[in-house]
Amino acid sequence: MHFNNPIRKAVLAGYLTASRPYRAWVNARRAKTGSAPLIVLFYHRIADDRASSWTHSNRLFRKQITWLQLHCEMISLEEVQRRMRNGFNERIAACITFDDGYAENCDQAIPLLIRENIPCTYFVSTQHVMEGKQFPHDLKQNAVGRPNTIDQLRWMATSGIEIGAHTRTHADLGTISDEVKLYDEVVVAGEDLQKAIRTPIRHFAFPYGMPTNLNARAFQMAFEYGYEGVCSAFGAYNFPGDDPFHVRRIHVDDMLRLKNFCTIDPRHLRRRINFEYQLPGQDSPKPASVVNS
Numbered sequence: 092m093h094f095n096n097p098i099r100k101a102v103l104a105g106y107l108t109a110s111r112p113y114r115a116w117v118n119a120r121r122a123k124t125g126s127a128p129l130i131v132l133f134y135h136r137i138a139d140d141r142a143s144s145w146t147h148s149n150r151l152f153r154k155q156i157t158w159l160q161l162h163c164e165m166i167s168l169e170e171v172q173r174r175m176r177n178g179f180n181e182r183i184a185a186c187i188t189f190d191d192g193y194a195e196n197c198d199q200a201i202p203l204l205i206r207e208n209i210p211c212t213y214f215v216s217t218q219h220v221m222e223g224k225q226f227p228h229d230l231k232q233n234a235v236g237r238p239n240t241i242d243q244l245r246w247m248a249t250s251g252i253e254i255g256a257h258t259r260t261h262a263d264l265g266t267i268s269d270e271v272k273l274y275d276e277v278v279v280a281g282e283d284l285q286k287a288i289r290t291p292i293r294h295f296a297f298p299y300g301m302p303t304n305l306n307a308r309a310f311q312m313a314f315e316y317g318y319e320g321v322c323s324a325f326g327a328y329n330f331p332g333d334d335p336f337h338v339r340r341i342h343v344d345d346m347l348r349l350k351n352f353c354t355i356d357p358r359h360l361r362r363r364i365n366f367e368y369q370l371p372g373q374d375s376p377k378p379a380s381v382v383n384s
Contacts, residue, residue, distance in 0.1 A: 100347060107351050114354050118183065121355075125179035129171045129329040130163070130353055131186045131322070131340040133296075136193040136236055137200035143234040147344065149199045155349050156203060159185050163353060167210035168253065168294060168338065172320050175335040185353060187211045188322065188340060190257055190296055192220045194237040197247070205250045213247060214257035214296040214322070215239060217280040221287060226261055241287050248290040255294040256281035256318075264297055265304040277309050278316045293319045300324025300340065307368035310337070314370045323366070328359065336370065 121127045135145040137152045159165060163185040166174075174180040187204065189196060192215030204211050219226055219238040229236040248254050258264065259280035267273050277295065285292045295313050297304055300323045313321050320336050327339030343349040352359070 100345075103347055103351060107347070107354070110357065111354070113357065117357065118355055122181050125181050126331055127180045127183050128355060129166075129174055129180055129184050129186070129331070131168065131171060131188060131329065131338055132349075133188045133190055133322075133324055133340045133342055134196075134200075135189065135191050136195055138193075138195040138198070140235060142236060143229065143232060144344075145228075146234075146236075151346065152200050153203060154346060155343070156187075156207065156209065158346070158349065159353065160207070160209075165209050168212040168320070168322075170210070171329060171338060172335040174331055175329055175333050175338075178332040180331045183353065183355065188255075188296070189213045190298070190300075190324070191216060191226055191261065192239040192244070192257070194239050194243060197239065197243050201247060201250075201252060205252070208251075210251075210253075212253040212255050212294055213244075214255040214294070215244065215284065216257045216261040216298070217259045217284045217287075219261065220244060221283070228261075244288045245290075248288055253294070254284070254288055254290055254292060255296060255322075256284055256292050257296050258298055259283075261298045263299055263304050264306040264309045265299075267306065270308075273306065273309060274312060277312045281316070281318070294322065295320075296322040296340075297324065302366050305366055305368075310368040311370060326359070328355070337368075 134147060137147050137149055139148050164182050166184045166186055168186050168188065171186050187209060188211065218224055220241060223238055226236060244254055258276040262276050264273065264276060281292045281295065295318045302325060305323060310321060314336065320338055322338045322340050324340045324342060326341050329339050341352050343352060
C-alpha cells in the first residue's frame with residue numbers, strides 16, 4: 092500500500108535521522124564479520140497512471156534505483172542464494188525482483204535495468220501472460236493493468252532478465268490442499284512457461300507471499316521439481332548462513348521506506364516470526380525465520 096500519511100512520514104524521517112549513527116556502527120560490525128544483510132526487493136507495476144496501490148511511477152523507480160546503486164551492491168537472486176549458502180557477505184547488497192507480469196514495465200523500468208546492467212528476476216503468472224487475462228486483484232479494484240505478452244518475456248530473457256514462475260492463476264497457495272491443483276500451480280505452470288519462452292525457469296515466488304499464503308507442501312513440490320529457490324514477500328532481510336532455498340523479500344512503496352530498510356532498521360532485525368517446512372532428506376522441519384514488518 093502507498094505510504095502517504097504525512098505524520099507517519101515525519102516520524103519515520105526523524106527515526107531514520109536519529110538512528111543513523113547506530114545503523115552505521117551496526118553495519119560496520121557486520122561488514123567485519125561478513126554478516127551484512129542481503130536485501131531482496133519486489134515491485135509489481137511501474138507506470139505513471141496511479142492505477143493501483145501496487146503501481147510505482149517511473150520517476151520514483153528511477154530515483155530508487157539510482158539510490159540503490161550508490162548505497163548497495165546490486166546482485167542477482169542467484170548470487171543472494173550463493174552468499175546465504177556460503178555464509179559470508181561484507182557489504183549490504185540488494186536484488187531487484189518483480190511479481191505478476193505487467194506489460195507497462197517494459198516501457199521504461201525494464202529497459203532502465205537492462206541499460207544499467209542491473210540483475211533482475213521477473214516472476215509471472217502463466218495463465219495471465221499466455222492468455223492476456225487481467226489479474227484478479229486488478230479486476231477486484233477495477234484497476235488498469237495489462238499482462239506481459241510472451242514476446243515481451245522472450246525479449247527480456249534474451250536481454251539478461253531472469254523469468255521466474257508465479258503460479259498459473261495468481262492463486263493463494265495457502266488456501267489450496269488439493270495435491271493436483273497445487274502441483275498444477277507450482278510445477279506444471281512453470282513447465283508451461285518454460286516451453287512458451289524457451290528459457291529455463293529456476294525460481295518460484297508465492298503470490299501475496301504473506302505467512303498465511305505460504306504452503307509447506309508447495310515448498311516440497313518446488314524442491315522436488317528442481318526449482319533452485321522460492322520467494323516469500325513479507326518484509327524480511329536475508330543473512331549469510333540463512334536457508335538459501337527460501338528467500339525473503341521486502342516491498343517498498345516510498346523513497347523514505349526504501350532508505351529505512353536498506354540502511355538496516357534495527358527494529359526489523361529484532362522482530363521475527365517463523366514459517367516451518369521440511370524438504371525431502373531433512374531430518375526435521377526447516378524454520379524460515381522472517382522479519383515481522
